Amino acid sequence: MTKKSYIQAITDALDIMLKEDPKTLIFGEDVGKNGGVFRTTQGLQEKYGEDRVFDTPLAESGIMGLAIGLGLTDWRPIPEIQFSGFTFEAVDSIAGQMARMRFRFNNKKHSPITIRSPYGGGTHTAEMHSDNLENFFTGVPGLRVVMPSNPYDAKGLLISSIENNDPVLFLENLKLYRSMKADIPDEKYTVPLDQAKVVQAGNDITIVAYGAQVQEAQHAAEDLSKENISCEVIDLCTVSPIDTATIFQSIAKTHKVVIVQEAQKMAGVGAQVASEIGEKAIMSLDAPIGRVAAPNTIYPFALAEEVWIPRKQAIIDKVKEIINY
Amino acid sequence: MKGMIEMAKKSIVDFSKIKKNLSDIPKPIQVINEHAEIVNQDIFDTFSDEQLLEFMKKMVWERALHEQTMNFSRQGRMGFYAPTAGEEASEMGTVLAMEKQDYLLPAYRDIPQLIQHGATITQAYLWSRGHVKGNEFAGRSLMPQIIIGAAYVETAGVALGLKKNGENAIAFSYTGDGGTSQGDSYEGMNFAGAYQVPALFIVQDNNYAISTPRSKQTAAPSLAQKAVACGIPSVQVDGMDIVACYSVAKAARDYIIAGNGPVMIETLTDRYGAHSSAGDDPSRYRTKEEQQPWLDRDPLIRLRQILTNKKLWSDEQEEALVKETKDACKEAIKEADQTEPEKVSDMLKRTFEVPTPELQDEIAKFEEKESK
Numbered sequence: 001m002t003k004k005s006y007i008q009a010i011t012d013a014l015d016i017m018l019k020e021d022p023k024t025l026i027f028g029e030d031v032g033k034n035g036g037v038f039r040t041t042q043g044l045q046e047k048y049g050e051d052r053v054f055d056t057p058l059a060e061s062g063i064m065g066l067a068i069g070l071g072l073t074d075w076r077p078i079p080e081i082q083f084s085g086f087t088f089e090a091v092d093s094i095a096g097q098m099a100r101m102r103f104r105f106n107n108k109k110h111s112p113i114t115i116r117s118p119y120g121g122g123t124h125t126a127e128m129h130s131d132n133l134e135n136f137f138t139g140v141p142g143l144r145v146v147m148p149s150n151p152y153d154a155k156g157l158l159i160s161s162i163e164n165n166d167p168v169l170f171l172e173n174l175k176l177y178r179s180m181k182a183d184i185p186d187e188k189y190t191v192p193l194d195q196a197k198v199v200q201a202g203n204d205i206t207i208v209a210y211g212a213q214v215q216e217a218q219h220a221a222e223d224l225s226k227e228n229i230s231c232e233v234i235d236l237c238t239v240s241p242i243d244t245a246t247i248f249q250s251i252a253k254t255h256k257v258v259i260v261q262e263a264q265k266m267a268g269v270g271a272q273v274a275s276e277i278g279e280k281a282i283m284s285l286d287a288p289i290g291r292v293a294a295p296n297t298i299y300p301f302a303l304a305e306e307v308w309i310p311r312k313q314a315i316i317d318k319v320k321e322i323i324n325y
Numbered sequence: 326m327k328g329m330i331e332m333a334k335k336s337i338v339d340f341s342k343i344k345k346n347l348s349d350i351p352k353p354i355q356v357i358n359e360h361a362e363i364v365n366q367d368i369f370d371t372f373s374d375e376q377l378l379e380f381m382k383k384m385v386w387e388r389a390l391h392e393q394t395m396n397f398s399r400q401g402r403m404g405f406y407a408p409t410a411g412e413e414a415s416e417m418g419t420v421l422a423m424e425k426q427d428y429l430l431p432a433y434r435d436i437p438q439l440i441q442h443g444a445t446i447t448q449a450y451l452w453s454r455g456h457v458k459g460n461e462f463a464g465r466s467l468m469p470q471i472i473i474g475a476a477y478v479e480t481a482g483v484a485l486g487l488k489k490n491g492e493n494a495i496a497f498s499y500t501g502d503g504g505t506s507q508g509d510s511y512e513g514m515n516f517a518g519a520y521q522v523p524a525l526f527i528v529q530d531n532n533y534a535i536s537t538p539r540s541k542q543t544a545a546p547s548l549a550q551k552a553v554a555c556g557i558p559s560v561q562v563d564g565m566d567i568v569a570c571y572s573v574a575k576a577a578r579d580y581i582i583a584g585n586g587p588v589m590i591e592t593l594t595d596r597y598g599a600h601s602s603a604g605d606d607p608s609r610y611r612t613k614e615e616q617q618p619w620l621d622r623d624p625l626i627r628l629r630q631i632l633t634n635k636k637l638w639s640d641e642q643e644e645a646l647v648k649e650t651k652d653a654c655k656e657a658i659k660e661a662d663q664t665e666p667e668k669v670s671d672m673l674k675r676t677f678e679v680p681t682p683e684l685q686d687e688i689a690k691f692e693e694k695e696s697k
Contacts, residue, residue: 051489057519062478062512069482072467073428073490092509096472097479103675104468106457110678142676165678194681241681 001183006176009151009184010040010116013158014078016188018048021076024162026053028063028080028116037082038118038177060086064093064115071098071111078162084119084171085128091136098167099142114161114168120212121262121309122175124302130174131299132211132263137169138240138272144168144193145240149214151182153237156191164193173212180215196243198250202232205319206250208273209260210236213292213310217260220315229323239269244276251277251284256325258290258318262309265293287325290318348546353561353593356568359622361630368572374637380567381632383421384413384625385643387437389650390446391598397450397658398602404454407434408598411565414624415529415592417441418570422578423497428483429466430476430498433601434529438499442466446657451664457675458664465494473504477513477526484522484587495523495581503534505548511555514589518555521586525577526552528589529564531596536610552589564594565622595619668695 004012017024026041032055035042045053056063060081067077081087087094098111121130137145146161146168148154154172161168199214200221209217214235221231232250236242251257257277259270274289292310300308356365363369391410397403409416412434420438423429429442436449444462451459452468460468470476476498483496504510505528517524528548532539545551552559558580562573570592577588597620599605632638670691673684680688 057512057516059512059515061509062481062516065475065478065480065509065513066482066485066516069479069484069496070486070489072479072483073486075486075489092472092475093478097475102678103672104457105460107675107678108461109467144677241683243682245682 002186003181004151004184005178005181006148006151006154006172007038007040007178009155010158010172011042011044012184012186013155013162014041014044015047017078017159017162018044018052020188021162023074023076024052024078025070025075026078026080027056027066029056029058029082031055031080036080040116040172041080060089061093064090064098067113067115068093068098068101068111071101071113072109076112076162078114078116081115081117083125083129084117084133085131087117087133087136094143094167094169095137095140099140101142102166103142110165111167112165114158114164114170116158116170116172118172118174118177120173120175121299121305122212124305125174126302127299130305132261132294134171134239135263135266135268138269140240142166143240144238145171146193146238147171147173147211148237149173149176149209149211149235150180152184153191153197153235155184156189157193157237159188160190160193163190168193171211175212176215191237194238194241194243196237196246197235198232198246199235200231200233202230202254204230204254205256205258205323206232206234206247206254207258207260207315207319208234208236208247210239210269211262213260213262216310216312217315219312220319223312223316224319229319231319236269242269242273242276244273244280247273247277248281248284251281255284255286256322257285258292258315258322260292260310260315261294263294264296265291266296268293287322290322292318347550350547350550350561353563354569354573355563355566356572357566357627357631359565359627361627363631365569369568372568374635377568377628377632378637380417380421380571381625381628381638382646383417383441384567384628385646386650387413387417388625389647390437390440390654393651393654394450395598395602397654402658403450403602405433406453406602407436407600408596408602409434409437411595411597411619411623412529412531413437414567414570415564415594418567419497419527419574419590419592422571422574424494424578426465426492426494427578428487428494428496430480430483430496431466431469432473432476432499432501432504433469433471434501435469435499439466439469446654447660450657450661454661456661456664457667473500474507474509474513476500477504477507477510478516479513480524480526481513481516481520481522484517484524485520488520488522493582495525495578497525497527499527499529501534502528502530502532502539502548503537503542504528505551506542511551514552514555514557514587517587518557521584523581523584524587525574525581526557526587526589527574528591529594530591531594533596533600533611535600535605547591549589549591557587557589559589559591561591561593564592565619565624565627567624567628595622670695
């Protein structure tokens with residue numbers, strides 16, 4: 001066990017997978033000698049050589065095409081897109097190509113690719129760096145979207161993603177990168193994909209969250225416990241596909257739910273969770289489904305982030321509203 | 326105005342001259358010209374009679390394949406089909422220069438190359454109709470790429486993979502003249518150049534992207550010179566001359582396999598038919614007068630004349646081969662007709678390697694429905 005940041009946990013996972021599987025390749029813009037703009041690939045090129053960890057020209061579609069081609073020739077690519085806002089440049093390669101490979105070729109070909117990309121607000125980045133774009137990708141069949149909320153899961157989920165033989169979009173939260181540390185095992189371990197986690201047990205209401213909002217939800221739950229409101233907090237971990245069983249199990253006990261996301265409300269993960277509950281578990285509820293999300297605007301300019309991003313207080317307010325319905 | 330910098334009397338750079346120099350491109354490579362005259366005897370002499378016959382047979386095969394497929398298309402028995410007539414020299418000439426271990430990333434008009442590289446006609450027909458069984462190619466190739474340009478970025482990746490594997494193989498891909506305007510076409514060639522990988526990019530320039538003439542795609546005097554932007558050697562070849570197309574493709578492959586990095590080839594050709602069977606009508610945007618010179622340059626005519634003069638080829642031989650090919654097409658469509666329709670449960674099963682719990686639920690529901 002070593003206390004590690006979210007970034008260090010990711011580096012750890014990459015180091016383990018480079019060592020264990022000679023077919024793994026890490027590439028992207030500035031991931032080599034520079035060690036990545038956030039130091040997530042720090043020291044890896046030095047340790048494993050330029051054949052395994054290398055820089056690419058500055059072109060996201062080209063990087064993803066490279067990944068697809070390498071996947072077709074028996075490699076296991078772990079490409080990086082420097083900031084998730086730049087995934088727009090590569091949407092065809094991701095959604096139009098790699099996500100369909102297994103389907104198109106009737107299992108004869110596949111794309112064992114893990115795309116790493118940072119996202120998320122609260123660090124005053126320039127435009128198109130912090131956007132929460134998971135909504136664009138959760139509707140793509142054949143693609144998994146994984147969004148860890150802490151260092152332990154970041155390492156375990158990344159290893160699971162790399163080992164998985166289907167493409168994974170692994171979104172790393174910029175705000176969490178250095179803001180949280182946790183004791184994590186030094187050796188290899190995995191956290192299963194497609195499974196949500198109950199990160200805090202409670203009886204009165206279920207809060208479903210993912211990414212940086214898990215921490216906000218936990219802080220909200222702590223404050224609410226002082227008012228004798230017991231919250232069960234669920235971390236989705238994988239936002240596509242969504243583990244609805246864990247959510248249904250929880251609301252069968254609490255009968256109330258609030259779904260929290262940092263992304264804009266429109267057609268997001270929260271909407272999907274709400275509709276699944278509405279379709280399959282509505283009778284568990286004795287209050288409307290509460291949702292906390294960002295306003296339906298373009299992602300704000302840096303100075304306006306704090307009035308825009310949903311935080312602890314928004315969750316507390318929504319929980320009280322649903323509890324008192 | 327006082328204080329304003331006066332226009333220099335002498336310009337530091339002569340852009341007009343630079344622009345004019347862009348048009349200073351070599352003539353397309355040719356071995357047999359449109360009058361069936363051998364214009365490069367040295368290269369022509371490197372081919373045996375058997376090889377020339379093989380070229381002829383492959384072109385006749387492709388033309389017959391096209392004609393029969395077009396017939397099926399008119400009868401409503403095909404799905405999406407992009408006519409290939411006129412491009413036989415370009416398509417067969419380049420693909421015949423490749424080896425079985427090479428990896429083909431075709432575009433949607435490259436069905437003949439795909440069959441030449443290992444797919445069956447039945448598979449090609451099933452692909453056209455829209456059936457997954459059409460995509461299970463035995464050879465090293467992807468299915469025809471519908472997203473123009475995507476094959477180019479993937480080619481760079483496949484080529485890097487082959488290089489890393491230490492394989493004696495190249496990746497080769499086709500696009501059309503319109504495809505060269507795509508960002509992915511540039512990115513693919515530029516990545517291949519940056520990594521010096523074994524990739525061959527073939528641009529089949531038939532002067533039209535659906536209805537848009539090549540002149541509206543770019544101001545570049547040739548498409549071949551676009552490779553200059555990526556530091557890749559490139560060449561224009563007479564795409565109606567199979568001996569030239571083969572020779573250039575073979576030279577490119579030899580150069581690439583020797584570890585010299587990628588090459589780009591532009592074949593100058595013509596699409597005799599419509600863009601596709603999906604309702605395109607070339608008479609809306611092309612005149613007979615404009616197309617006539619290309620029809621006169623038919624790749625089959627000139628080689629046929631040379632081989633007939635050499636007493637190596639006869640109308641009877643050609644008719645027999647056409648019949649044999651069309652019969653094979655008829656067999657193939659029968660086989661395609663007999664293919665089991667797809668089931669939703671199977672589609673769900675191949676979305677991920679291991680179906681997620683939700684997919685498992687859906688699979689169970691559809692299997693129940695399908696068993697009734």
